[in-house]
Structure formats: C-alpha cells, structure tokens
Amino acid sequence: MKVIVCAIVEKNNRILLKKSAGGKYSFELPAGELDSIDLMEEFARKKTLEQAGLDIQTKFMMGVYQTIDGEDNLVQVIYLSHPVNPGEQKELGAGLSWVGKDEFAAVKEEEMPPNEHKSIAQYFNLIGMSNEFIKKV
Secondary structure, eight states: OEEEEEEEEEETTEEEEEEOSSSSOSEEOSEEEOOSSOOHHHHHHHHHHHHHSOOEEEEEEEEEEEEEETTEEEEEEEEEEEESSGGGOOSOOTTEEEEOHHHHTTSOGGGSOTTHHHHHHHHHHHHHHHHHHHHHO
C-alpha cells in the first residue's frame, strides 16, 4: 500500500497548483509518497517546502481516500493548509501558480490524480458558502 500525502495550500481564496512536466497528470498538488516515519502533517509541510519553497501550517485534514488502481492500493491524505509567512514568497518556482475558482473550473478531473480535484472543488465550495454567510450577517 502506498500512502500519498498532499497539501491544498490556500492564500487569498486561491490554491497552489503544480503544472506537471509530462507524466500521467497535467496538474498536481504539492505531494509525496510517505516513505518514512514522519507524521503526515509534518510530511505535507516538508514536501511543500521542497516542491514550492513555501513553509506551510496545516489547518485540518480535508479527506482520506483509498483508490485501487490495478495492483496498486493507494491511500491519499489531503490537508488544507496556508503559508506561514505569505509575504515572504517572492516568486513561485517553475510550473507553480496560484489558481482561483474560475481558473480551476477549466481543469478537468482526469487531469489530476484521483481525489485531488474533488478535494479542491470542496474547498472552493466551502469558501463560497462562507462568503455567502458573511454577506448575510
């Protein structure tokens, strides 16, 4: 069984996406296969720092998903997080960008690893519901 730990990094109602350079998927979240005895939250932080140069703080777990793909048994753990010091990030590395709800709407589910698209859509739905609630108050 493989355990993949992912981070939805959000800042100003936008999320961080990696555009893949080849491979099976076009877009991915910062992620990695858990291959040590790290705590999952700490592993998400470490992978995001390695892949995006961002130090993050996890807010909560968005979901745990199990997918069986052929002979692979894959468990994904997806955390919602935010940059610790959002003003410190000067430029994002190659292939990384902040994506808003409208831009994300153009990304097809099959262009991302299983369950990542679903979790990001849930994030944007939660943001939309909370913004509507704030307008009513």
